[in-house]
Amino acid sequence: DVKVTQSSRYLVKRTGEKVFLECVQDMDHENMFWYRQDPGLGLRLIYFSYDVKMKEKGDIPEGYSVSREKKERFSLILESASTNQTSMYLCASSPRTGQGTDTQYFGPGTRLTVL
Amino acid sequence: DQQVKQNSPSLSVQEGRISILNCDYTNSMFDYFLWYKKYPAEGPTFLISISSIKDKNEDGRFTVFLNKSAKHLSLHIVPSQPGDSAVYFCAASYFSGTYKYIFGTGTRLKVLA
Numbered sequence: 001d002v003k004v005t006q007s008s009r010y011l012v013k014r015t016g017e018k019v020f021l022e023c024v025q026d027m028d029h030e031n032m033f034w035y036r037q038d039p040g041l042g043l044r045l046i047y048f049s050y051d052v053k054m055k056e057k058g059d060i061p062e063g064y065s066v067s068r069e070k071k072e073r074f075s076l077i078l079e080s081a082s083t084n085q086t087s088m089y090l091c092a093s094s095p096r097t098g099q100g101t102d103t104q105y106f107g108p109g110t111r112l113t114v115l
Numbered sequence: 116d117q118q119v120k121q122n123s124p125s126l127s128v129q130e131g132r133i134s135i136l137n138c139d140y141t142n143s144m145f146d147y148f149l150w151y152k153k154y155p156a157e158g159p160t161f162l163i164s165i166s167s168i169k170d171k172n173e174d175g176r177f178t179v180f181l182n183k184s185a186k187h188l189s190l191h192i193v194p195s196q197p198g199d200s201a202v203y204f205c206a207a208s209y210f211s212g213t214y215k216y217i218f219g220t221g222t223r224l225k226v227l228a
Contacts, residue, residue, distance in 0.1 A: 040124075041220060042119075042221050043204060043206075045217075090158055101147045101149065104151075104161065106160070109158055
C-alpha cells in the first residue's frame, strides 16, 4: 500500500512565524504535490515537483516555497505565516507514467491555523 | 476562473437508490477526468477515471459518463450505501510538460439509511 504521511495533523502558529510542513511518501514516486483545501474552493495546487530539486508553481504559489532534496520528501514552507493561510494542506504523490490518469495518493492532511 | 465546476455542494440520497454527482468543465484540452472520494480527517482517495476519448467507464457500483459536446461528466453510484457518504471531487488532467490536475469544489453526498 502506498503511504503518504504528513508531519502534523493539526498545527497552530502565530502571524509572521516561519512554518514547515513535511510530507514523506514510500512508493518511490517521481511526482509530489502540495494543495490547500478551503470550503467552496476545492483543492488548489500550490506547488508540485516532478523530480528531486525540481519544482514548479501551481495556481496559488504566493506566500509559499517548497523544497525537495530527497525523492521521498517534499516540504512546504510558509516564510511568514498570515491569517489567510489558515487552511487544510494536503500532500500527494504519483508515479510518472506519462498518463493523465496517474493516480495521486494523498496524505491525511494538516489543518493549519494562523492566529 | 473555475475550469472544473461542481455546482451542487451537497446531495442526499436514500440507501439503495442511485446517486448522481455532476461536474462541468470549460477546457476542451483535458485528457482525463477523475473522481476522488474524501472522508473527514482523511486525504482524498482515487475512485474512478475516464479518458476523454471514452464516454463511459464502469467499476462495480460506480460508473462515470462523459458528454464531451456538453463538457459534462457525471458519477453514478448504484446502489448507494451509507458508507458512500463523503465529499466527492471531480478532477481533470492536462499535459503541460507533465500532467497537471484541476479539481472541482466538491459535492458532499449523504446516503440516508
